[in-house]
Amino acid sequence: MQKFSDLGLAPAIAKALEKAGYDTPTPVQGEAVPAAIAGRDLLVSAQTGSGKTAAFLLPALTRVSERSKGAGNGPRVLVLTPTRELAQQVEKNALVYGEELRWLRTVTLVGGASFGFQTRALSRPVDIIVATPGRLMDHMRSGRIDFSRLEMLILDEADRMLDMGFIEDIETIVAATPSERQTLLFSATLDGIVGKMAERMTRDPQRIEIERKEESGNIEEHLLYADDNNHKQRLLDAILKEANFDQAVVFTATKIGSEEIADKLSDMGYSAACLHGDMPQSWRNRTLNDLRRGRIKILVATDVAARGIDVPGIGLVVNYDLPKQAEDYVHRIGRTGRAGRSGVAITIAESREFHRVRRIEQYLKRQLTEAVIQGLEPTRRPPKGRPAGKGGPRRSNGGGYGDRKPGGGYGGNRGGYGDRNRSSSGPRQGGSGDRRPRSE
Numbered sequence: 001m002q003k004f005s006d007l008g009l010a011p012a013i014a015k016a017l018e019k020a021g022y023d024t025p026t027p028v029q030g031e032a033v034p035a036a037i038a039g040r041d042l043l044v045s046a047q048t049g050s051g052k053t054a055a056f057l058l059p060a061l062t063r064v065s066e067r068s069k070g071a072g073n074g075p076r077v078l079v080l081t082p083t084r085e086l087a088q089q090v091e092k093n094a095l096v097y098g099e100e101l102r103w104l105r106t107v108t109l110v111g112g113a114s115f116g117f118q119t120r121a122l123s124r125p126v127d128i129i130v131a132t133p134g135r136l137m138d139h140m141r142s143g144r145i146d147f148s149r150l151e152m153l154i155l156d157e158a159d160r161m162l163d164m165g166f167i168e169d170i171e172t173i174v175a176a177t178p179s180e181r182q183t184l185l186f187s188a189t190l191d192g193i194v195g196k197m198a199e200r201m202t203r204d205p206q207r208i209e210i211e212r213k214e215e216s217g218n219i220e221e222h223l224l225y226a227d228d229n230n231h232k233q234r235l236l237d238a239i240l241k242e243a244n245f246d247q248a249v250v251f252t253a254t255k256i257g258s259e260e261i262a263d264k265l266s267d268m269g270y271s272a273a274c275l276h277g278d279m280p281q282s283w284r285n286r287t288l289n290d291l292r293r294g295r296i297k298i299l300v301a302t303d304v305a306a307r308g309i310d311v312p313g314i315g316l317v318v319n320y321d322l323p324k325q326a327e328d329y330v331h332r333i334g335r336t337g338r339a340g341r342s343g344v345a346i347t348i349a350e351s352r353e354f355h356r357v358r359r360i361e362q363y364l365k366r367q368l369t370e371a372v373i374q375g376l377e378p379t380r381r382p383p384k385g386r387p388a389g390k391g392g393p394r395r396s397n398g399g400g401y402g403d404r405k406p407g408g409g410y411g412g413n414r415g416g417y418g419d420r421n422r423s424s425s426g427p428r429q430g431g432s433g434d435r436r437p438r439s440e
Contacts, residue, residue, distance in 0.1 A: 007033045009058055010065040012100035017058075020096055026051035028210045032184075033058050041205040042184045043198050047330065050210055053093050056154045056184050061098045063152060064127045070149025073122065075107075075129040077152045078177070080136070080170065082160040083304055084110040084281065085288070087130045090156065094128055104128075111135045112281025119144060133161060133169035140176065147177045153201075158187040159194050163325065167197065174201050188327050219337040221345045223357065223368040225378040232348050236261075236320055238373050239346055240270070240298070245315035247291065249335050250300045253321035261320065262300040275301040303328055312338050319347040322356050326363035351380040 004017050004025055017023075025033065028046040036042055036059035046052045060077045068076055081087045091108045098104045107121045109131035115138075122144050129136075129145075139145050153174065155161070161170060183202045187194050190207065198205065226232040236250070250265075252258045255276040265272035273287050273296050290296045292311055303323060317336045323329050329347075336343025347368065349357050361367050372378070 002030050004058075007058070008037045008062075009033070010062040012065055013058060013061050013097060016097055016099045019099070026055075028052055028208065029055045029058070031208045031210075032056070035206050035208070036060075036182070036184055037062055039182060041182060041202040042208060043190055043202065043205045044184070044186045044208045044210075045188065045190045046186065046208075046210040047188065052186050053090055053156070054097065056156065056186060057090070057094050057097055059184075060128065060152055060154065061094065061101065061104075064098075064104065065101055068149055068151075072146050072149050073125045074146035074149050075126050076149060077128040077154065078147070078150055078173075079128065079130045079154040079156060080133055080161065080173065081130065081156045082132065082164055082166070084112060084132060084284070085304065085309060086156070087132055089310070091128075091130045094130070106130065109135045109139060110281070112284065133166040133173060136173060137169050140173070145176075150177050150181055152182045152184065153177055155183075155185045155187075158185050158197070159189055159327075162193055162197070167193070170197070218342045219333055219345050220343070221333065221368055222347070222371045224346060224348050224371060224373065225380070226348055226350050227378050227380055228350065231376070231378070232320060232350070233264075235348055235373060235376055236318060237268075238376060239316075239318060240265075242373075243316050243344065245344070247294070247296070247311065247313040248298045248316035248318065249309075249314055249332075250298060250318045250320050251323070251332050252300060252302060253324070255302055257321065258300045258302055262298075265298055265300065270298050271296055272298040272300060275299055275304065277302065277304045303332070309335055310338060311335070312341060314338070315341070315343050317343065317345045319345070322347070322349055322353055322360070326360045329360045329363070351378060 002025055003023060005014055007025060007030070009017070028044065028050045032042055032044055032052075032055040036056065044052065044055065046055070056079070060079075064076050070076075079087075079090055081090060087108050087110050091106050094106050095104070098106075105124065105126045106128045107118065107126050107130070109118055109129060111132060111134055113135075118135075118139065122139065136145070155170070158170075161167075183205070185194075185198050185202065185205075187198075190198065190209070224235055226235055240248070250261060252261060255278050258274040258276050262272045262274035273290065275284060275287050279287075287296070287299070288309065291299050291309075294313060314336045317333050319329070319332060323332060333343075333345035336345060347357075347360075357368065
């Protein structure tokens with residue numbers, strides 16, 4: 001079995017990984033790290049949970065472990081990410097993997113944070129900048145960024161950045177960097193506009209495509225159909241009352257929707273809070289810290305929270321609204337079933353949204369298991385051509401999904417549903433046994 005000690009990492013990086021308990025690289029790490037250390041440009045296609053963050057941070061830290069040949073205060077490594085939360089998570093991981101590099105200086109440049117603090121941080125030499133494109137462009141326009149000694153450019157979740165409309169900003173940023181830089185691009189797909197952009201900014205790149213696995217960890221997934229929004233609200237209420245969870249995330253499609261649902265849950269006595277892109281960064285940080293400390297039981301969020309949040313206590317994810325992109329479904333449900341724990345992911349879809357459910361299933365290459373809650377069955381049947389959900393006959397007593405066993409509840413040791421298909425039978429990476437650095 002391959003070990004991190006086999007990948008050519010700098011001794012200080014290998015020591016930090018050993019100290020943190022990481023031993024065995026994931027497939028994407030095993031392929032990307034040696035190639036990046038050798039200086040190759042990379043185009044990497046890998047799914048959420050594959051350990052891709054470490055796949056680019058480990059070679060980046062190995063590079064900065066050696067003395068810079070250039071002068072100035074500019075970064076040696078630049079990492080571009082689509083969201084603030086992901087940028088903060090990447091910097092956090094960099095500090096863990098680079099713990100033995102006593103001189104290491106990292107800076108996160110994201111919207112909503114203090115310009116003054118960021119400007120002061122940029123006035124001193126920095127090794128790694130992790131930034132969202134928009135805020136980085138703000139600093140570039142003000143003349144605060146010097147890329148003259150940049151050695152490595154990394155684009156994390158490039159497809160997502162393009163979906164968010166950052167293509168012009170990315171092209172402007174890339175044009176400002178040295179042509180001899182090394183470029184690593186990570187994306188869920190390397191087709192279409194992502195592939196064309198990659199061709200323009202890389203030199204003889206090595207392509208690494210890690211086959212997407214159907215498993216999403218030890219997560220039980222279920223699909224509930226609703227007739228309308230009022231029906232959805234009653235289903236959510238039943239789910240939260242029935243579920244056995246410490247913390248939960250409820251995903252909505254709109255910022256207003258997240259606020260409204262969080263308010264309703266608070267009125268019902270839950271410790272609930274919302275998280276969306278229009279909130280000041282200080283509020284978002286406080287909300288995430290409260291979630292990590294267990295002060296918040298239910299987080300109601302837009303997709304801004306689907307990446308970069310790693311809270312082991314989240315045992316339930318509810319897709320109150322369907323995600324706009326099929327890939328976002330995987331990111332959303334990946335908030336549960338972490339650190340070797342089990343989790344439950346429940347998706348609520350209105351009957352008229354059947355085609356969007358099909359797009360998710362086509363992306364997953366499997367069907368979601370349909371279920372019903374007694375007394376809240378939809379009056380509209382799924383369109384013909386889609387098999388009814390598994391689980392056998394529906395009982396007329398006891399409530400819950402499908403043919404519930406004695407004890408009821410959601411997963412765990414409380415019984416649960418009838419015939420359910422788990423997305424996998426084993427724990428997620430990161431549990432007991434060989435540990436692997438992983439981050440979304």
